[in-house]
Amino acid sequence: MLTLSIERLTKQAFAPFGEVVETDGLTPLSINQGYARRFNDLARIDVAAEGGQINISWFVASVRPAPIAIRLMERHPLGSQMFMPLNGADWLVVVCTDPLAPSSYRAFAATGHQGVNYARNCWHHPLLALKDASPFLVVDRKADDGNLEEHWLDETMQLDLNRIPLS
Template sequence: MSTLPIEPLTREAFAPFGDVIEASDAVRHFPINGGNTERYHDLARLDPGGDGRIIASIFRGQPRSLPFSITMLERHPRGSQAFIPLNGRDYLVVVATAPAAGALRCFLARSVQGVNYAAGTWHHPLLALDAVSDFLVLDRSGPGANCDEVVLGDACLIEPHILAAARLR
């Protein structure tokens, strides 16, 4: 079983899979409300598909114990799915260009970063770390099946020492 490296989550590295949602100088932002508030504008391409609508939910994720084996992936072919952390905790994001262990990438998402998976992006379900964590999830509701799951032929392992090193970067 191969070990999965953990990369920092950046807009550029995550672009093939969707959007990073965060307040930064790299995105369009401007003052509103008489200068009392800074608006970080249009951070994700939310896509409900032609026959769907965007819904807001809270997902409460149990922390994953490491080492953790990535053995499956899912995708939502009809719409995007955005995760925004609510508890100020880091979490992991595993994505792939294809449902195969060799195509996996793992990102350390900091507590101030959300992700928006583009429609059809292969990803692992929520990977909370350290403690029970809540996420605001914006995704599609509508007709038709919108979740494909696949079991990987080969698994990849997320090791605690690799996570510890990624957190020091």
């Protein structure tokens, strides 16, 4: 069984797979008479192919049993998919360039203040929460139109949960 080590989620490390959604290093716009700050252009939502529309959802994720087995990868050929945690809890992200090539897999530890926007066609594991009942805001393509491909792995991988580089 292959065990994936987990690295800290950074914009540079995640760039081949999509975007890290965070406000660190950005200058906010003061709005609402100074009682709120607005951060613009956090992600490029890509769902317009073949007349697609944006869907905004609320997911509530459960913790998977340890060790976390990586058995399924999925991708969305018609649009990006963005996940943003709403409870400040850290979570995990697993991606790859080819589900048949174990060396292409990467695992990332995201802080509770980081989201990801998976690029169109990016292979990724379904949501991996580290705290039960973790809510996520999800922005992706509306409709059931063939925008999901799944690949079940012949050989199970697992995550090395003993060394998670979190905040």
